[in-house]
Amino acid sequence: MSTSLSRLAGFLAIGAVAISGLALTGHADAEQAARRVPAPTVTEAKAAGQQTAILAGGCFWGVQGVFQHVKGVSSAVSGYAGGKADTALYEEVGTGRTGHAEAVKVTFDPSVISYGEILQIYFSVAHDPTELNRQGPDSGTQYRSTIFPLDAAQAKVAKAYVAQLDTAKTYGKPLATTIEADKAFYPAEAYHQDFLARNPTYGYIVVNDLPKIEDLSRLFPERFRTAPVLTADISQ
Template identity: 65%
Template sequence: MIRPVVRAASLSPSRSLWAAIVVLPLLMVAAWSVSARAAEEPVVIPAPAVDIADSGTSAVAVFAGGCFWGVQGVFQHVKGVSNAVSGYSGGAAETATYQQTGSGQTGHAETVEVTYDPSVVSYGDLLQIYFSVAHNPTQLNFQGPDHGTQYRSTIFPVTDEQAKVAADYIAQLDAAKLFSGPIVTTIEPFKAFYPAEQYHQDFLTLNPTYPYIVYNDLPKIAALRELFPNEYREEPALVGQL
């Protein structure tokens, strides 16, 4: 398998540390992995009470929920998703780079743009997966080992209808009290989506033995398979070359 070159010097401090773990004692790896996974345990939740009745063949949803490697990987394994691209939303075009976004000062969040067929999977289905297995919506400005506003839990609705369904669903889940704490997911106006650098695309699939992926993201794929068997597909929808 051809794998992208991981430029460790350009990774965020948290992920650079994960890259260094491969040379540390296995005991340290195990201890950190337990804490990381404990923060992102999947939660069984109901589907949205209100969904979008879309009769088209293609629609777009934009989600931010921590490191985009795992969020992209989850949605790539969902039936009806034709593309899931890692990138940046929330800031300006000139700061939409990994290095600048990693400063936490650009307004960007690591984001995934999901293109899907509404006749196969609905926006509500995607929201349910997003809140249940793709990330932990109760963690404010962090996910697992990654800290900063660039890792915030945010939905960027591309239509007013998406915004309403997302807001209603957050209220529904908060009222149900299924999570360990209140949902901190924000809903921000969608301005633009900027694809991330090529070496970030399909990262989970291309790097299944990378320690960060093993301990933080592969459990999400397993949870998707277990909790959403009707929506799960084995072969991911890969981005390839942008």
């Protein structure tokens, strides 16, 4: 994803043209085919009420888009996590020097889908967790694979799951996913919210992110919802 507003505007202007022949360098990595990875063996206790997960896995457009199509998710908001409030701005985060990662805050009903199942989808289709500080065409620490647990229970599940997948050599190489606890989340600018849903023909989305929605539908049909839950329809 562009690291400046001017480049973003330029991409939007030429997006439709770039689709031709899937010429973007984006998912030149269809080689790392999505697969449904095993569910976590360590799970959390059932909780009442809405729960929240904060996840980073490259450009937040695609990660948000995936979880907007997951049953049991009531909200998926793009934003920044890992840095300070005063640098939680797109232009600042894009420098790669703020400590932030582009992240998504996923609010879900644990009676419908568990935190562990949210992580299973995250590792299966939302991104490639073996890429260090990059996803597809985007590079920098702001595109790192990171789980931001909100309490000790989430941290326990996340750490055990990363170890489980690594021990099983699920991807054939080690995961690059880090776990960063006690980090605040800051919503991104309004123009980033619902980006995939609002721009389904934009070149970057076509090449890098729509395949993730297709993978979700194919690999998790019991979890897939056709109509996405949009931030435009909820109060953040």
